[in-house]
Amino acid sequence: MSTEKLRVAAIDLGTNSFHMVIVEESEAKGIVEIDRVKDMICIGRGSISTKKLDKGAMEAGVAALRNFLVLATQHEVPVRNIIAFATSAIREADNRQEFIDMVRRETGLEVKIISGKEEAQFIYYGVRNAVTLRDKPDLLFDIGGGSVEFIIADKGKAHLLESRKIGVARMMERFLTTDPVSEHERKLLEQFFASEIFDSAEKARELGVTRAIASSGTAENIARMIRAGKDAEGGDALNQTGFTRQEFENFYKSVISMDRAARRKLTGLDEKRVDLIVPGLILINVIFREFNLREVVISDSALREGMVVHYIASMRGRKGSCPLDIRRQSVIELAHRCNWHEPHSRQVARLSLMLFDQLKPLHGLKPHYRELLEYAALLHNIGVFISISAHHKHSQYIIMNSDLRGFAPTEIDIIGNVARYHRKQPPTEKHPLYSQLKPSHRRAVDVLSGILRVANGLERGHRQNVQSITMRDEPKRIVINALARYEPDIELWAVSGHKEWLEEVLGKPIVIEASLQ
Template structure:
């Protein structure tokens, strides 16, 4: 089918998204046709990374191998096609795993594309985006609930804009292991799972109930399973409290996970169905949901639409940076000066240093938010700013982008935190150091509160940076020259030579 589609519509570009979920891995391939995303193929396989986490939060070698075999199939399928963009995202199990770097490195080798581990609320945002594109484009406020293998996301939004986002630490795989690990099903075990979910939901009940919604929508495997069972039983596909109670009574009759059988329930979901049902029932009761519809849209569809939005310059990361600046009262005039100098410096050395547009984007973000820590304290404000970035949910940013942004903010003044770069691959660490030098130069150039950019130039090598200014400008800016002298000493300790003339 895919080959025919490719031959018939070869002029329209392909995009793909891979979702490395805690329970299953999914691949979706789609065409971009007149600005619309049209799915042409979907692949998925049960991997259960979350079930492979031990007490130290290490993914077992067996679970990793299951994941690698699945990715090898995806890689083979992708071979032979030309893609406009491919994005790979990892969710709760990889967020939680202490050895996720080992899995990610091998996964990247298999796929040939970077793997992004996204934060819980970023996952929620992308899920909402995927669901919203399957719904009528009206102004009604909607609640979305997505039960995954390791986490459950709740979002309230209007049209394509999420208003409330939350990711709770409960999922059908981890709850199966926690409450049904022996395989036995009884009322006590089911109630324990239900009340554990209710305790998680206590954190969001008030805020979500206060905002309210008109329509409730469920996405992903557990909700799809319930909807499919109801349809196969000849009932309405709309999920109600009454239909959930009916399914619960039937589940308890099976007494063991191996005996769970429902019409419309896929064999690979039989063992995790009771835990998913308990979480869904807790969501209904905690948020007083009466009816819920199932949506085919979910995380991977949201990833596709997010990629398309970035191509059309509707990048949510820009809004996130702006929100940070507003929240922490950044001096926008000064931030604009730093940004202007950073862009000027970047343009002069980008080719020689092998920097690209993505690197420039990261540098610009850092130049805009490098002073957010001033809202806490003037002392060590670069460290405060890095902490805020490192521990915030930054919509649109993956874990790697967020960590790199925090490093640039932390290192934009005073001593250079080379230790923060030691855990990165050599080429990444080299790139970060070069961006850091450009940001530091831009920061020094902006300290004088002078909006006039002098005619200066930069020459750079692997360990040397030289700045050249007009003679009259140097004479008129002795404070800047003194700051560069201090900067020269900091860079020298980091193994770099800075000259200013």
């Protein structure tokens, strides 16, 4: 298998918009996004009823693709690694071949028209690359302009792959003539949606689905608007955030009766979705009801990201079309982007996990926190990429603003805080990013940062000296014995100044002993 860097550009020719994502993949760093661009072409404008792509829209599409190719070339993507897939509006148009030929003639780009089921498959790959799927099946759905894809999947496989012709542009053209939408048209659209998704909902009920993962601009816009209404200070990242059924219903009731002018004023709504958001809201309302969902989680990866991971897997000769552990891959990618000192960081992580395991009777944290400790340890020093001075604070900032894939926002907050407190002042409620955590998470940060400080001390010489750790819990003290390859003077000196916080958290003095192999 080749280990050279591979750059790929994936273009998604959707009904409403054309998107391109450019990535670089290598064995060391995994998949790293280089750039992305979107152009709201509306290639499907008017084609739902006429079955023909508008000439002006085709010309605009070609112009957009020409610009995409220039950008890909500037990012040094080989022409052979630029892939383009066309979806609902183009695949259903009678003059689709005319457009495909036009694109090939004027840009040299070969566009592949994919089926609805293929589209669902690629969306599944893309979502798996951004959101951690569970043992229990979830509903995945992607709202496009011409079609909506429904996937029921768990972390092992997809149980259902379907595509329905109920995209927001199609539904707006077919059903909506009033603004604000009349009750009559709303009910007609609700009934149509319910009939189209009946079979998928039946399958979901059989499998006990209660959560959905949405991967589309429509769902992202709704999530952003709901967030703006409850948290004006929230960040831009949406991946693995979302909204509950109650949050959505409250928002839906307040917005569905608005006219165009009122919708324009909504914080978070894309100007070009002012009209399309109406059928989108109605559809998600029906999805919540028919699938009996508790919440919708957002995935910022979908079709084009799925195209990328599938293409790279085929180029590399790998089985499967997505990483087995997106959380770990995302952490390692970030570490490499920040030029981490890998041997040191991996040693600190290894020692941290040993301490976590042996101190478990005393700290009582659930196994889930063990994983977060490992990632904080791997990333604790990446702030040096910005500056050695106060690098612990820089590490926290980078972690909390890097959109780590597969993590919930609270998990990223914990990882960032633990890395922040690997040195210098221990956690204090005077620090806003720590004080805003709920009490159980502050307790976890206290324990994990205490462990990380000790592990970091035991690797002070950056020489991977300590081979293993054993712990004795005595009535009045904790004794930690470090087995070393060489005389561990520097490590013992360092840890003596790092253990005070863990002693306070665990309520016992800690004695560090050492022995040689």
